[in-house]
Amino acid sequence: MGKKKVRIGMVGYKFMGKAHSLAYRNLPFFFDLDAEPVMQAIAGRDEAGVKAAAEKWGWASYETDWRRLLERDDIDAIDIGTPNHMHAEIAIAAAQAGKHVICEKPLSMNVKESLQMLDAVRHAGVVHMIGHIYRFAPAIQYAKKLIRNGELGQIYHVRAVYLQDWIMDPNFPLVWRLRKDVAGSGAHGDLAAHIIDLARFLVGEIKEVTGMMETFIKKRPIGEMTGGLGAAMTSNQFGEVDVDDAVAFLARFEDGAMGTFEATRFAKGNRNGNRIEINGSKGSIRWDLENMNNLQVYLDSDEPGMQGFRTINCTESEHPYASAYWPAGHIIGYEHTFINMMSEFIKGIAEGRSPAPNFEDGARNQCVLEAVERSSASRQWVNIQAEI
């Protein structure tokens, strides 16, 4: 019996387009699942660009209008790697066309859109996921196992930061990520969304928040993203930056833990500093994306004199996903988190269920994002109202 084929149609072909393409290509190489992805078609507006991407990354065909992907009956699932303002429109149309959907984060521009997206996928009965890839680092999965097994005891503190520095030059152009009408928010939806997801995954739901947001550089020359986090000026005109450069907020979790969160693109020297520390009554964990295979663990149960943070290289067969790759100690990297995530998406489609993180997680995340925005504007604590 041949494996079930899941024929993918992907929209967007720059940073995430590259990461997702690599994941689909390498998934069957490392994972032996009952189903496998087929890189059926990629969509983008610029024909020369989308054709070149299709050829380079191994897509069988291309389209210059994403709507064509939905009309094709040789496509089972839609992968959305476009800027945030397009997520809702594409995801809802895809669900209505009966296609499974994986959508990049943040799920949408606001809670209202996220709830409409959740409603659409539930109503259509299609499988859905959101691209919070950092959950799929083996070290994070192992931290989750330690917390679930009670190794850290009662959780008191969550301390999460996501620090970057790529837009600090005042001449860095005004790209879509710095425009509210396209991105929804700045560092908040881009970076804080990721650490909110890690915190929700590891510790649980957030009950209330109070936060502040700041825009340090208010005008920039007009430009566009060129792939990865690169950008180029396209005009000498300046435009207004109407999203946050940085956000910080306090959070109270439903189980009583307190959280501090900070996300910024103005932390000089921090290229991709996604870090989380969790302290419980019996132990602590620490993780840093830039050293992503390692998990630091402190356990009170260690004998006196031997106590201290130990560093576990999460490449052993006990560490989720690690054994799909190399022998212990032969480390993996950023792109493998995407392969791990796609393995869940393809398995979910084969089994008819939506693995976490899915649109429900995306919508809950959006409720936290929006509550922080409201708190920053009102200077008040805001309750998270998640009617999901």
Ligand SMILES: NC(=O)c1ccc[n+]([C@@H]2O[C@H](COP(=O)([O-])OP(=O)(O)OC[C@H]3O[C@@H](n4cnc5c(N)ncnc54)[C@H](O)[C@@H]3O)[C@@H](O)[C@H]2O)c1
């Ligand atoms: N999971 C992660 O860690 C992660 C990392 C980076 C970006 N993202 C998310 O992925 C999404 C894409 O970000 P990116 O960094 O790849 O952006 P990018 O600017 O590198 O690429 C965006 C792509 O979308 C295409 N596009 C834009 N409007 C379109 C339209 N109307 N129709 C068809 N294609 C269109 C662009 O041509 C480009 O190919 C965003 O939602 C972003 O927040 C997630």
